[in-house]
Amino acid sequence: MTSVDAATMTHANGDAKIAQSAKLVVKTPKGTRDHNPHQMSLRDPVFEKIKAIFKRFGAPCIDTPVFELKEILTGKYGEESKLIYDLEDQGGEKLSLRYDLTVPFARYLAMNKITNFKRYQISKVYRRDNPAMTRGRFREFYQCDFDIAGKYDTMIADSECVAIIASILKALGLPDFTIKINHRLILDGIFDVCGVPVDKFRTVCSSVDKLDKSPWEEVRKEITEQKGIAEEVADKIGKYVKLNGGKELIDELLENEELNRSTSGKQGLEEMKLLLQYCDFLNVSQNVVFDLSLARGLDYYTGVIYEAVLKATVVENGKNVGIGSVAGGGRYDNLVGMFDPKGKPVPCVGVSIGVERIFAYLEANAATKPRTTETQVLVCSAQKNLLEPKMKIVTELREADISVCHFELHNLHFVLVTFSN
Numbered sequence: 001m002t003s004v005d006a007a008t009m010t011h012a013n014g015d016a017k018i019a020q021s022a023k024l025v026v027k028t029p030k031g032t033r034d035h036n037p038h039q040m041s042l043r044d045p046v047f048e049k050i051k052a053i054f055k056r057f058g059a060p061c062i063d064t065p066v067f068e069l070k071e072i073l074t075g076k077y078g079e080e081s082k083l084i085y086d087l088e089d090q091g092g093e094k095l096s097l098r099y100d101l102t103v104p105f106a107r108y109l110a111m112n113k114i115t116n117f118k119r120y121q122i123s124k125v126y127r128r129d130n131p132a133m134t135r136g137r138f139r140e141f142y143q144c145d146f147d148i149a150g151k152y153d154t155m156i157a158d159s160e161c162v163a164i165i166a167s168i169l170k171a172l173g174l175p176d177f178t179i180k181i182n183h184r185l186i187l188d189g190i191f192d193v194c195g196v197p198v199d200k201f202r203t204v205c206s207s208v209d210k211l212d213k214s215p216w217e218e219v220r221k222e223i224t225e226q227k228g229i230a231e232e233v234a235d236k237i238g239k240y241v242k243l244n245g246g247k248e249l250i251d252e253l254l255e256n257e258e259l260n261r262s263t264s265g266k267q268g269l270e271e272m273k274l275l276l277q278y279c280d281f282l283n284v285s286q287n288v289v290f291d292l293s294l295a296r297g298l299d300y301y302t303g304v305i306y307e308a309v310l311k312a313t314v315v316e317n318g319k320n321v322g323i324g325s326v327a328g329g330g331r332y333d334n335l336v337g338m339f340d341p342k343g344k345p346v347p348c349v350g351v352s353i354g355v356e357r358i359f360a361y362l363e364a365n366a367a368t369k370p371r372t373t374e375t376q377v378l379v380c381s382a383q384k385n386l387l388e389p390k391m392k393i394v395t396e397l398r399e400a401d402i403s404v405c406h407f408e409l410h411n412l413h414f415v416l417v418t419f420s421n
Helices: 003-023 037-056 078-083 102-111 156-171 184-194 198-212 216-226 231-241 247-254 263-281 355-364 387-399
Strands: 067-069 095-097 117-126 140-149 177-183 288-291 304-316 319-331 348-353 377-379 404-406
Touching: 037 117, 037 140, 037 156, 037 355, 067 102, 078 198, 102 117, 102 140, 102 348, 140 156, 140 355, 156 177, 156 263, 156 304, 156 319, 156 348, 177 184, 177 263, 184 198, 184 231, 184 263, 198 216, 198 231, 216 231, 247 263, 263 288, 263 304, 304 355, 319 355, 377 387, 387 404
Parallel strands: 177 288, 377 404
Antiparallel strands: 067 095, 117 140, 140 348, 177 304, 304 319, 319 348
16 A cells, blocks of 8 residues: 555545534434523522422432333333333443333332331332423433331321322412322222232223323223223223212212222222311322322322322423323332331322422423523723732632632723622
8 A cells, every 4th residue: 555545545534534424413312301591590599498398298309210120110010110211230230221210219128127207209210101391201210219118007197198288389389289099909909899900900001001191091091902991891880980079979988889999999099088187187188189080100009099180381392281280109118028028118298399390380380591600790890900919809709609600811901890789
């Protein structure tokens, strides 16, 4: 190869690299986003308010790894398991990004042999879902979780979680919201008396969970055609899951001869009646509705389930669409036992605030852009050779816990010292 050939090849390789670089699309991955200073100045106070309420309810903070052993997460989410991000084999360990904060918390309790504990955690989770950015549905997003582990009198801890949801949404100044509540035992009782095979309770439950997004006709079609449930059974289910109300509905169902044949259904109704009574005591019942269509598709729920829905809308593709669910949770008494060598259960109940959807609403309705800095003093000099004393003044103010900025120029033709209010 001559020197001319070598030079030609080097030039060609350079052109190829430039062409390859030109093809690179610089963007964030699908379902993720950057947050600019204005957005962060809106987000930070929201997180602080949520933290303050979690602390007001007596919870310390913990943190867990962003990824877990794959087997820790497998089999805990039912049909939602397909949304888990799996990582490549790392030194012999099969890992997955955490799907939520609940399963890692259960693993934490079992690993540390904790049977009575209250905690909050604010961290990112990851789901391989179809994103809807304007409504706050992402593949990487924050969850704000509060959980209570341990044995308490029936519905005491559960009502605390409902009160936390109401306290947070009110503190953030959000408009009308409804906290839907139901009970897995009631749903199991309904499925039982309607004729659903026991081994199909959870898969039918995941279909019913779609009623907040799809009409009953579509859900019925899924139950019959995909889940293999007889049409007459599906029609019986439909009569129940369309019901919602308050104490009167519970009393009506307690007198329902068909549902009373189910021990689990009757127990769930008695517990739900007690929960509504406690919601009265906690002054949150005005926002609570007993809704039999609420199912919560995750497999680990065993008792009370709840979901907070904002009635507000945001503009998406030129249309007003509902924000939807901004919080959810429930009781999961068997999850910790799955990680304990002896299968010892630890009763747990918790709530997760879907803060990204709240941010979507707040950003869309912000009247003005918030301040992005907390600067209280700006120090400038109008004469030469004052950089040293200026920097000493800046340092002295900062040591006094005052937020200060200064121009990094030797010469500036005006003096400005200003204090924010």
